[in-house]
Amino acid sequence: MTDTIAKSNGKQPAKAGKPSKAGAAATWADDRLGMAGMAKKNLRKVFPDHWSFMLGEIALWSFVVLLLTGVFLTLWFRPSMVEVVYDGSYDQLRGIPMSEAYKSSLDISFDVRAGLLMRQIHHWAAMVFVGSMMIHLLRVYFTGAFRKPRELNWVIGCVLLLLGTLEGFTGYSLPDDLLSGTGLRAADGFMKASPVVGSYMSFFLFGGEFPGSSIIPRLYTAHVLLIPGLLLALIAAHMLLLVYHKHTQWPGPGRTEHNVVGFPMLPVYMAKAGGFFFVVFGVLTLMGGFLSINPVWRFGPYNPAEVTAGSQPDWYMGWPDGALRIMPNWETHLWGITVSWNVMVPILILPPLMLMILISLPFVEAWITGDKREHHLLERPRNAPTRTAVMVALMTFYGLLWAAGGNDIIATHLRLSINQITYFMRGAVFIGPVIAFLITRRWCISLQRHDNETLLHGYESGVIMRDAQGGYSERHLPLPVARAYTLTARDRDQIFVPESEADANGVASPTARKDKVRAALAKYWYGSNIQKPTRAQLEAAHHHAEIEHDHERALENSADGHQFDGRHDVSGEELTTKH
Amino acid sequence: MIEKHELSTVETAETEPVADPGLPEHEPRPTDVDEAAERRAERQVATFFGLSALCTLLFIVSYLVFKVGDEPTVKLGFGLSTPALGATLGLALLLIGVGTIQWARKLMGDHEIMEFRHPGASSQEDRDDTVAILALGAEESGIARRPLIRNSLLGAVGVLLLAPVMALRDLGPLPGDKLFHTIWKKGMRVVQDVDGTPIKPADMEVGQLINGEPAIFFEHDADGEPKIEGVELNQEKAKAAVIIVKMQPGDIKAAKGRENWGVNGVLCYSKICTHVGCPISLWEQQTHHLLCPCHQSTFDLADNGRVVFGPAARPVPQLPLAVDDEGYLIATSDFTEPVGPSFWERG
Known part of the structure; x- marks a missing residue:
């Protein structure tokens, strides 16, 4: 068995065959680039298979779709705030003065064939890009794939999420319609709330007083050059590190910390991943063709004196907006200055803080657990109850703020009081995550118990047994070995124990206090976890099951009373026990 | 190297609760x-x-x-x-x-194959060599021995950073006092924002709300050109947009000094929210409340624009009104405080 693996595992380097056209081209290229050595090593690189590894791929491919459709849009879009009068095909807006940016967005939508399709694919792809990055991040976190040696890739991923969000904001601000202008108006308010330099930042960014005539061209440069350039560079680094570290894999028979099992890049993975690009592009194109998104012609051109009810940012901007909505109206006026806590806390402090928390998660966990080992096998979320609970708490916080960002929509659709929703959310964003944390942690621990139960007593077979006393029980059968191995293929948690506070010479350890905190945290982190059974425990349990089984078998024909079932000769029979 | 390299290991075969059965046989499709x-x-x-x-x-x-x-x-x-x-x-x-x-x-081969992982870290030898090379480089350049050169270079590069900062200065003008004033001034008519029609208080119904703007937005100079247009118009509009409401004079609780800011129950307020600057426009006729659709700050227009709900911290500024000779609404001055979102030096 291992033979076939070794043989197909790139043990035999490619040899130059008889001269062929492809061979000649390869020789020509290798003479100049010397790539054969690297290609030999990497073309058959192994990628493990699991559906959840596809989530990051969705993000990657939707980014490619964004680049392609974005280039198409730049051919017609004019990032200019010069006022023109609309004379295009959309009847309702003809004769209305508007910025060139808005006019060219209308032209793309109504006068360029496939223009609206590309605009809608671009916008859908942006939503899918940010969304799939988030879900990919959750997958990486919940399975422990962020642990050493992959912490830096986690950091890169977090920065990518931030840049993707900014790229989305700059993108949907470009058409200069009433909705996006309202978003920029709010952004101007955020900047002005910055301490000391707020109004200067606003005047420099907008090239004068809001709205000015500079913001659209400046956002355009950021949107098509600056941020995509950074995204590309970081995505390249993200992928290089992925290849360098080799992908993580789920534990299972033959899959260990020291190997990686899966399909070779050439041809299987290349075909699957390449095919998946076309699937993602195809689905996004179908969405762009059939699902209307951001119909800017319905909002009208930006006018600083107008707004529509139910103004909402794109979904990924929803959570800071929710924080902004439920923040109490605190403002300090002191010594001739104004400190706007009502804007600073939810917009200027909270999102950067959340990003810092996100980035620091791997480092905090490693510090608490004291785990300095490399990890290449993934962990099931239940086997890291505290870790899982931390993320569920963060998700709850995010989700509640996101819902608060739609408090007006919730109020009108569910006929609730917007005031009560807002007051409720003020409390819920603090209490909700705590409840979610506690429930998740206990839930995971219960699932761990269940795993141990299954290991020790087997799985539920669905066979119902009736015992001598008439009681019913379900027959449990031992797990198949592969399944049992997979369930036990995880580390035993080791709780960090601080070294004694003073060394042999009575010199106090300089880190004693820190160690104490760390030990307490580690105890909480791992303390209630259920460890997998030992081999002795497993053997004892199986032995016990066998005895019980034999015991039952002995009773099989002697259940008292069964002799009176009408099919036996009962002359002289009596119940063994008189009732 | 693999020994020095700490990998998380699931226990060794002897102690593992269940021994690794190894990769399963390939099942043909x-x-x-x-x-x-x-x-x-x-x-x-x-x-x-x-x-x-x-x-x-x-x-x-x-x-x-x-x-x-x-x-x-x-x-x-x-x-x-x-x-x-x-x-x-x-x-x-x-x-x-x-x-x-x-x-x-x-159709493609579906044999799973296996690769061994190798430690990502370099060998200790390589590390030592690299450190030695770095030390050699530092030694040969003399960067440690010649602090004068080192420090003057660091200083020069630090000063150099001022160049791009300076070069970005022309991104925009300084705020000056622009945020403290709007285009409103004494005697300017308050007109409807759609077509510039002047407003007579008597023509308004109780409970009515009109979106208003200063008359200058609709005026033309001697050559027939608009007095203010394009970017400048948008900038002024972003500060000067107002709403005019009429309510029962008895409902109005004018603050001290504002008793004569209304005309027969007609009051005028800035339309720009004091939170982050959205135009406020959802008018609750019965309660005299005005709700901002962006973040739901609610202002009581019968009570000097006081904040009754939401994240806005300051009342929405009021524009003092009077009527001119022809009976049309005019402003008696600019706003008495900056309109729109808060900023640091606002006071």
């Missing part, structure tokens, strides 16, 4: 053993690719056939171009993807 199945899969894949090409042709046909522009091709109430192009292009792409994945799953 139907296409591996049944030639008919193999040929069927081959046909399937080719069919997917063929259909994809067909869809691309249909995309080209749709591009040429369905019109956009003034007279788009409309069926069932929507323009056909976008859905037709989306459907054909989407399917063309999707079918290539599906075909390729089908090919990989059914």
Whole structure:
């Protein structure tokens, strides 16, 4: 068995065959680039298979779709705030003065064939890009794939999420319609709330007083050059590190910390991943063709004196907006200055803080657990109850703020009081995550118990047994070995124990206090976890099951009373026990 | 190196609760053993690719056939171009993807293979060598021995950073006192924002709300050019937009000094929210409340624009009103405080 693996595992380097056209081209290229050595090593690189590894791929491919459709849009879009009068095909807006940016967005939508399709694919792809990055991040976190040696890739991923969000904001601000202008108006308010330099930042960014005539061209440069350039560079680094570290894999028979099992890049993975690009592009194109998104012609051109009810940012901007909505109206006026806590806390402090928390998660966990080992096998979320609970708490916080960002929509659709929703959310964003944390942690621990139960007593077979006393029980059968191995293929948690506070010479350890905190945290982190059974425990349990089984078998024909079932000769029979 | 390199290990074979049974045997797929199945899969894949090409042709046909522009091709109430192009292009792409994945799953070799992981870290020897090279570089450059050079270089580079900061200075003008004033001034008429019609208090109904703007936005100079237009108009509008409401004079609780800011129950307030600057426009007639649609700050216009709910911290500024000789509403001064969102030096 291992033979076939070794043989197909790139043990035999490619040899130059008889001269062929492809061979000649390869020789020509290798003479100049010397790539054969690297290609030999990497073309058959192994990628493990699991559906959840596809989530990051969705993000990657939707980014490619964004680049392609974005280039198409730049051919017609004019990032200019010069006022023109609309004379295009959309009847309702003809004769209305508007910025060139808005006019060219209308032209793309109504006068360029496939223009609206590309605009809608671009916008859908942006939503899918940010969304799939988030879900990919959750997958990486919940399975422990962020642990050493992959912490830096986690950091890169977090920065990518931030840049993707900014790229989305700059993108949907470009058409200069009433909705996006309202978003920029709010952004101007955020900047002005910055301490000391707020109004200067606003005047420099907008090239004068809001709205000015500079913001659209400046956002355009950021949107098509600056941020995509950074995204590309970081995505390249993200992928290089992925290849360098080799992908993580789920534990299972033959899959260990020291190997990686899966399909070779050439041809299987290349075909699957390449095919998946076309699937993602195809689905996004179908969405762009059939699902209307951001119909800017319905909002009208930006006018600083107008707004529509139910103004909402794109979904990924929803959570800071929710924080902004439920923040109490605190403002300090002191010594001739104004400190706007009502804007600073939810917009200027909270999102950067959340990003810092996100980035620091791997480092905090490693510090608490004291785990300095490399990890290449993934962990099931239940086997890291505290870790899982931390993320569920963060998700709850995010989700509640996101819902608060739609408090007006919730109020009108569910006929609730917007005031009560807002007051409720003020409390819920603090209490909700705590409840979610506690429930998740206990839930995971219960699932761990269940795993141990299954290991020790087997799985539920669905066979119902009736015992001598008439009681019913379900027959449990031992797990198949592969399944049992997979369930036990995880580390035993080791709780960090601080070294004694003073060394042999009575010199106090300089880190004693820190160690104490760390030990307490580690105890909480791992303390209630259920460890997998030992081999002795497993053997004892199986032995016990066998005895019980034999015991039952002995009773099989002697259940008292069964002799009176009408099919036996009962002359002289009596119940063994008189009732 | 592997020994020095700490990998998380699931326990060794002896202590592991269940021994690793090793990689499972490869199970052949139907296409591996049944030639008919193999040929069927081959046909399937080719069919997917063929259909994809067909869809691309249909995309080209749709591009040429369905019109956009003034007279788009409309069926069932929507323009056909976008859905037709989306459907054909989407399917063309999707079918290539599906075909390729089908090919990989059914026909390409499906033996899982194994690679060993190697420690990501370099060997200790390499590390030591690198440190030695770095030390040699530092030594040969003399960067440690010549602090004068080092420090003056650091200083020069630090000073150099001022250049780009300086070069960005012209991004915009300084705020000056722009945020403290609007275009409103004594005697300027308050007009309807749609067509610039002046407003007579008597013509308004109790409970009515009018979106207003300063009359200068609609005035023309001697040459017939608008006095203010384009970017400047938008900048002034972003500060000067107002709302005019009429309520029962008895309901109004004017603050001290504001008793004569209204005319017969007609009051005028800034339309720009004091939170982050959205135009406020949702008027609750019965309660005299004005609600901002962006973040739901609510202001009581009968009570000097006081904040009754939401994240805004300051009352919405009020514009003092009077009537001119012809009985039309005019402002008696600019706003007495900065309008719009808060900023640091606002006070």
